[in-house]
Amino acid sequence: DIQMTQSPASLSASLGETVTIECRASEDIYNGLAWYQQKPGKSPQLLIYNANSLHTGVPSRFSGSGSGTQYSLKINSLQSEDVASYFCQQYYDYPFTFGSGTKLEIK
Amino acid sequence: EVQLQESGPGLVKPSQSLSLTCSVTGYSITSNYWGWIRKFPGNKMEWIGHISYSGSTSYNPSLKSRISITRDTSKNQFFLQLNSVTTEDTATYYCARVVPGSFYFDYWGQGVMVTVSS
Numbered sequence: 494d495i496q497m498t499q500s501p502a503s504l505s506a507s508l509g510e511t512v513t514i515e516c517r518a519s520e521d522i523y524n525g526l527a528w529y530q531q532k533p534g535k536s537p538q539l540l541i542y543n544a545n546s547l548h549t550g551v552p553s554r555f556s557g558s559g560s561g562t563q564y565s566l567k568i569n570s571l572q573s574e575d576v577a578s579y580f581c582q583q584y585y586d587y588p589f590t591f592g593s594g595t596k597l598e599i600k
Numbered sequence: 601e602v603q604l605q606e607s608g609p610g611l612v613k614p615s616q617s618l619s620l621t622c623s624v625t626g627y628s629i630t631s632n633y634w635g636w637i638r639k640f641p642g643n644k645m646e647w648i649g650h651i652s653y654s655g656s657t658s659y660n661p662s663l664k665s666r667i668s669i670t671r672d673t674s675k676n677q678f679f680l681q682l683n684s685v686t687t688e689d690t691a692t693y694y695c696a697r698v699v700p701g702s703f704y705f706d707y708w709g710q711g712v713m714v715t716v717s718s
Contacts, residue, residue, distance in 0.1 A: 525703075536711055538708070539707075582705075589703055591646070593643065593644060
């Protein structure tokens with residue numbers, strides 16, 4: 494199975510800041526990566542697919558980048574509604590696997 | 601708009617079977633793929649498996665001997681059965697629409713928490 498190592502586990506930042514969350518795959522996943530946001534008590538919401546494509550309706554302050562084994566999610570101009578957990582998922586190969594999640598809080 | 605809603609018992613006894621239903625509105629399950637994912641206490645997430653628009657299935661090898669995903673197209677529902685459950689199967693179970701060919705999840709249900717306990 495492809496292991497997804499996500500960091501950091503938690504993150505505290507101020508409103509208006511830029512934050513970056515990273516996922517490292519145990520092998521090349523050829524941009525087969527999605528990022529999701531899960532707010533407390535809610536279902537996960539797709540943010541990014543194919544490593545860098547913004548899902549419909551997702552604010553442009555979210556962006557994804559990376560290639561090979563290293564990928565990142567960047568949130569520009571952090572807003573209060575961005576408080577959530579974020580996690581990555583590789584879908585390059587079966588079984589599809591997830592990162593361990595990052596909990597984002599406002600400082 | 602696509603909406604998914606999980607339903608099923610919140611408590612299952614060890615060694616019994618867990619059966620969940622995902623009801624889909626706003627989209628036919630004879631299009632796309634439809635999957636199950638679970639989130640354990642402590643937040644680890646696991647892909648369980650999916651069923652295609654034609655009814656073919658793919659399962660996580662770690663669960664393959666215990667699971668079955670089926671569907672009822674007349675009701676626009678698909679189902680998860682997990683046999684011989686243990687306390688390790690305690691989790692929140694989500695159903696989701698799968699983007700075919702890419703296999704990420706673009707719409708998710710609210711999730712149903714299932715506890716395995718005697």
